[in-house]
Amino acid sequence: MKAPEAVLKYLADNEERFIEELFSYARIPSISAQSVHTGDMRDCAKWLVARCKKAGLQAEIRKTSGHPVVLAWTPRQDPKKPTFLIYGHYDVQPPEPLDLWTSPPFEPRRIGRRVYARGISDNKGQHLAHINAIEAWLKTGNELPCNVNFLIEGEEEIGSKALYGFLPKHVRELACRALVVSDTEIPGLKHPALCYSLRGMAPMEIRLEGPARDLHSGLFGGAVDNPAMVLCQMLGALRDERGQVTIPGFYDDVAELSHYERQQMAKVPFHEEKFRRSVGVRTLFGETGYTPDEQRAARPTFEINGLTSGYQGEGGKTIIPSWASAKITLRLVPNQDPKKILALLRKHLKAVCPPTVRLQLTEGQGGEPYMLDPTGALAQAGRRAAKRGFGRECLLVRSGGSIPIIAAFKKYLKADSLMLGFALPDDNAHSPNEKFSLDAYRAGMKMSAHLWPELAAAA
Amino acid sequence: MKAPEAVLKYLADNEERFIEELFSYARIPSISAQSVHTGDMRDCAKWLVARCKKAGLQAEIRKTSGHPVVLAWTPRQDPKKPTFLIYGHYDVQPPEPLDLWTSPPFEPRRIGRRVYARGISDNKGQHLAHINAIEAWLKTGNELPCNVNFLIEGEEEIGSKALYGFLPKHVRELACRALVVSDTEIPGLKHPALCYSLRGMAPMEIRLEGPARDLHSGLFGGAVDNPAMVLCQMLGALRDERGQVTIPGFYDDVAELSHYERQQMAKVPFHEEKFRRSVGVRTLFGETGYTPDEQRAARPTFEINGLTSGYQGEGGKTIIPSWASAKITLRLVPNQDPKKILALLRKHLKAVCPPTVRLQLTEGQGGEPYMLDPTGALAQAGRRAAKRGFGRECLLVRSGGSIPIIAAFKKYLKADSLMLGFALPDDNAHSPNEKFSLDAYRAGMKMSAHLWPELAAAA
Numbered sequence: 001m002k003a004p005e006a007v008l009k010y011l012a013d014n015e016e017r018f019i020e021e022l023f024s025y026a027r028i029p030s031i032s033a034q035s036v037h038t039g040d041m042r043d044c045a046k047w048l049v050a051r052c053k054k055a056g057l058q059a060e061i062r063k064t065s066g067h068p069v070v071l072a073w074t075p076r077q078d079p080k081k082p083t084f085l086i087y088g089h090y091d092v093q094p095p096e097p098l099d100l101w102t103s104p105p106f107e108p109r110r111i112g113r114r115v116y117a118r119g120i121s122d123n124k125g126q127h128l129a130h131i132n133a134i135e136a137w138l139k140t141g142n143e144l145p146c147n148v149n150f151l152i153e154g155e156e157e158i159g160s161k162a163l164y165g166f167l168p169k170h171v172r173e174l175a176c177r178a179l180v181v182s183d184t185e186i187p188g189l190k191h192p193a194l195c196y197s198l199r200g201m202a203p204m205e206i207r208l209e210g211p212a213r214d215l216h217s218g219l220f221g222g223a224v225d226n227p228a229m230v231l232c233q234m235l236g237a238l239r240d241e242r243g244q245v246t247i248p249g250f251y252d253d254v255a256e257l258s259h260y261e262r263q264q265m266a267k268v269p270f271h272e273e274k275f276r277r278s279v280g281v282r283t284l285f286g287e288t289g290y291t292p293d294e295q296r297a298a299r300p301t302f303e304i305n306g307l308t309s310g311y312q313g314e315g316g317k318t319i320i321p322s323w324a325s326a327k328i329t330l331r332l333v334p335n336q337d338p339k340k341i342l343a344l345l346r347k348h349l350k351a352v353c354p355p356t357v358r359l360q361l362t363e364g365q366g367g368e369p370y371m372l373d374p375t376g377a378l379a380q381a382g383r384r385a386a387k388r389g390f391g392r393e394c395l396l397v398r399s400g401g402s403i404p405i406i407a408a409f410k411k412y413l414k415a416d417s418l419m420l421g422f423a424l425p426d427d428n429a430h431s432p433n434e435k436f437s438l439d440a441y442r443a444g445m446k447m448s449a450h451l452w453p454e455l456a457a458a459a
Numbered sequence: 460m461k462a463p464e465a466v467l468k469y470l471a472d473n474e475e476r477f478i479e480e481l482f483s484y485a486r487i488p489s490i491s492a493q494s495v496h497t498g499d500m501r502d503c504a505k506w507l508v509a510r511c512k513k514a515g516l517q518a519e520i521r522k523t524s525g526h527p528v529v530l531a532w533t534p535r536q537d538p539k540k541p542t543f544l545i546y547g548h549y550d551v552q553p554p555e556p557l558d559l560w561t562s563p564p565f566e567p568r569r570i571g572r573r574v575y576a577r578g579i580s581d582n583k584g585q586h587l588a589h590i591n592a593i594e595a596w597l598k599t600g601n602e603l604p605c606n607v608n609f610l611i612e613g614e615e616e617i618g619s620k621a622l623y624g625f626l627p628k629h630v631r632e633l634a635c636r637a638l639v640v641s642d643t644e645i646p647g648l649k650h651p652a653l654c655y656s657l658r659g660m661a662p663m664e665i666r667l668e669g670p671a672r673d674l675h676s677g678l679f680g681g682a683v684d685n686p687a688m689v690l691c692q693m694l695g696a697l698r699d700e701r702g703q704v705t706i707p708g709f710y711d712d713v714a715e716l717s718h719y720e721r722q723q724m725a726k727v728p729f730h731e732e733k734f735r736r737s738v739g740v741r742t743l744f745g746e747t748g749y750t751p752d753e754q755r756a757a758r759p760t761f762e763i764n765g766l767t768s769g770y771q772g773e774g775g776k777t778i779i780p781s782w783a784s785a786k787i788t789l790r791l792v793p794n795q796d797p798k799k800i801l802a803l804l805r806k807h808l809k810a811v812c813p814p815t816v817r818l819q820l821t822e823g824q825g826g827e828p829y830m831l832d833p834t835g836a837l838a839q840a841g842r843r844a845a846k847r848g849f850g851r852e853c854l855l856v857r858s859g860g861s862i863p864i865i866a867a868f869k870k871y872l873k874a875d876s877l878m879l880g881f882a883l884p885d886d887n888a889h890s891p892n893e894k895f896s897l898d899a900y901r902a903g904m905k906m907s908a909h910l911w912p913e914l915a916a917a918a
Binding site: 034097100159185201216218220221226228229232275279281282283285286295296299301302307310314315316317329355356400402425 | 491492493494552553555556559617618644658660662664669670671672673674675676677678679680681682683684685687688690691692693694695696697698702734738739740741742743744745746751752754755756758759760761762763764765766767768769770771772773774775776777778779780783785786788790813814815816817823858859860861884887888889890891892
């Protein structure tokens with residue numbers, strides 16, 4: 001089930017324009033987390049609608065409780081054909097810290113076959129490749145063997161709250177046989193991969209309030225507790241020396257890795273020394289008894305994302321800070337439930353918090369972990385298309401990242417997601433100097449072109 | 460040994476002008492820690508020289524390796540009379556966090572007998588009271604029974620580094636029988652107090668470097684250590700549940716409180732519930748076996764002054780931060796040595812730091828603790844002057860604060876320091892809404908007027 005030659009030729013002939021359009025898209029600072037960028041978010045959605053229409057799709061912006069979503073669909077849909085829904089997100093992570101970028105994050109800079117810009121890999125370049133592939137089908141007059149719809153949201157990086165509201169109200173409009181999601185990573189251009197599992201996530205902000213104001217640490221220190229010290233003691237005790245999370249009950253629902261899975265994961269090339277050097281640490285650290293790939297994709301974690309307390313400026317300031325806070329996220333694996341895990345954390349923190357400080361907990365939007373049968377027909381079809389796009393066998397992997405909305409698609413649309421991302425391990429997603437490979441962009445377009453006949457046949 | 464009536468009358472007659480001058484002085488944002496205020500520091504020193512000259516003193520700015528010092532001295536010095544040196548500092552703490560001030564920190568605001576401004580109590584108002592008192596002696600033509608010199612520095616809040624360099628080179632110029640320092644606190648206007656002991660201080664910045672950049676906590680979390688977590692674990696373990704510091708050897712040189720001292724300290728009025736409410740905490744916390752006043756004045760502590768790591772902005776960011784840091788200070792008591800204590804801390808942190816992060820330690824300028832014989836002639840003379848100024852018996856107290864240069868005066872000038880401060884416990888030194896009592900200002904001037912005949916007789 002290959003794509004017609006004309007479709008592939010169209011992709012090759014138009015590649016320079018597709019790259020220019022990628023640059024235009026990446027220039028829009030669509031940072032969903034920062035309210036100052038609300039106008040940019042709307043501009044980005046408008047750009048996307050115009051791009052879809054140019055591809056021959058019908059498209060529109062749809063209002064939500066937050067940032068808008070963009071819907072698009074192939075024209076003249078045939079109810080007898082299966083329908084597939086491509087999901088992506090046009091919002092990006094905040095680019096801070098800016099001083100670590102070697103070029104401005106919203107001025108895409110091409111060096112050889114790499115382009116540097118915030119959000120270009122996560123996720124703009126990846127769903128744009130699908131739009132390009134559908135354009136090739138439509139503009140060459142080849143009939144798609146299925147209906148293809150797009151759902152591109154603007155709140156993935158902040159928990160997809162608006163889409164969680166939108167989804168249940170638009171179940172019929174979004175109905176599909178399966179979703180196609182390109183927002184995961186592959187080991188390398190020679191190793192395309194189908195991702196069959198995602199970790200879930202549970203975020204919380206922990207704030208401890210001590211004295212009503214910052215106090216002179218000489219005049220008061222010793223008789224008044226220090227909220228920064230209490231925060232360190234409470235957080236520090238949440239991980240033991242084996243790298244396990246100490247929240248009581250935390251591991252109760254964890255699905256242990258099967259022998260088959262560990263075998264499949266072992267096929268994924270992993271060079272520990274290269275990995276260590278690429279992240280720039282002296283030694284790796286993880287839960288005892290698991291490989292690094294298992295630790296970061298199939299085991300749950302507790303991470304501190306940020307710490308704030310007291311004086312952080314130039315020089316020193318001899319105070320007992322009035323308060324201290326931490327932003328944290330727990331990464332969860334099947335079958336942990338974010339609501340249950342946050343309740344366990346809340347209960348534990350309340351139990352261990354001393355009476356000298358006031359505890360304030362703010363829960364963020366969590367996301368459930370996800371798992372697809374890697375041996376099913378859908379997965380096999382996806383692996384064949386990836387093999388054609390990249391010219392190499394497609395591995396089976398788990399991702400440690402979270403796309404919480406995938407579990408919601410399963411719940412509301414009763415549809416599984418085929419995760420065929422093509423971000424590379426050194427793309428610096430969520431980090432300074434995020435980049436995207438133009439070779440991955442090209443292979444991704446080819447994979448998408450081949451995907452529709454494969455999926456239609458498997459459906 | 461009282462001050463002449465004319466001197467006291469001069470103080471009363473000129474009080475409104477002295478208050479206006481206090482306002483002018485407090486308007487200068489002389490923040491030594493922030494390099495953007497270097498010009499303000501110079502302006503502040505100039506203002507002070509002008510004010511001293513107006514008082515009839517000779518005065519000049521003296522260059523140092525950092526912010527300048529101001530020297531002043533009574534004219535026509537008599538080598539047969541004893542010389543006393545008044546020490547103070549014109550620099551102030553950073554005013555941040557600004558949003559907690561009810562009026563701008565460098566626009567003094569008077570409400571009744573209180574004036575709100577950064578640095579007005581710590582230390583501008585207190586040494587200005589001495590300048591006013593000497594002016595009263597000089598302008599009324601009364602002959603001072605001693606020579607009185609002033610040394611007002613600009614780096615007390617950042618560790619007096621420049622003065623540490625200046626002092627040994629100007630030992631002859633600064634020679635004195637004793638120093639008078641008004642930079643300590645009294646329990647209240649009805650309880651003037653001579654402070655006979657100070658805590659020392661040892662500051663350090665602890666920075667842990669993990670991955671070379673912030674990492675996606677989903678894609679990497681579990682296999683790469685989190686420097687914020689390691690920092691919490693390292694710092695949290697530095698205090699045990701009894702409130703004791705766990706650095707090995709930390710208590711080796713601590714001089715335990717004598718029975719006599721505990722008796723004297725017990726005379727100081729302390730209302731635990733009132734104190735608790737004034738600092739706004741739910742319950743107090745301190746080392747087991749000591750009263751709150753003993754905990755905060757006679758026992759050493761480990762305080763976190765600030766924590767910084769990862770994303771601290773709006774919303775969340777799912778990262779493993781590249782680094783985490785803490786600003787800390789240890790408060791020390793006689794006979795702990797800051798250099799020895801910092802070495803112990805450094806050794807301990809190196810021993811417990813895991814290989815997953817790089818440890819960077821930056822030591823700040825420490826200060827030794829200090830102790831004066833509270834039963835000696837100098838102390839008695841000071842207590843009598845305070846009784847005349849405030850109209851009440853003068854208590855004997857220890858301060859938990861640090862004036863590290865006091866130990867250096869002892870070392871280089873071989874002179875003890877008489878600490879006769881008159882800051883009040885609710886002055887909010889180092890905190891937002893710092894204030895100064897105009898009643899304390901008045902009583903402090905009177906005390907200073909009476910002090911010189913008392914000291915000359917005792918010398």
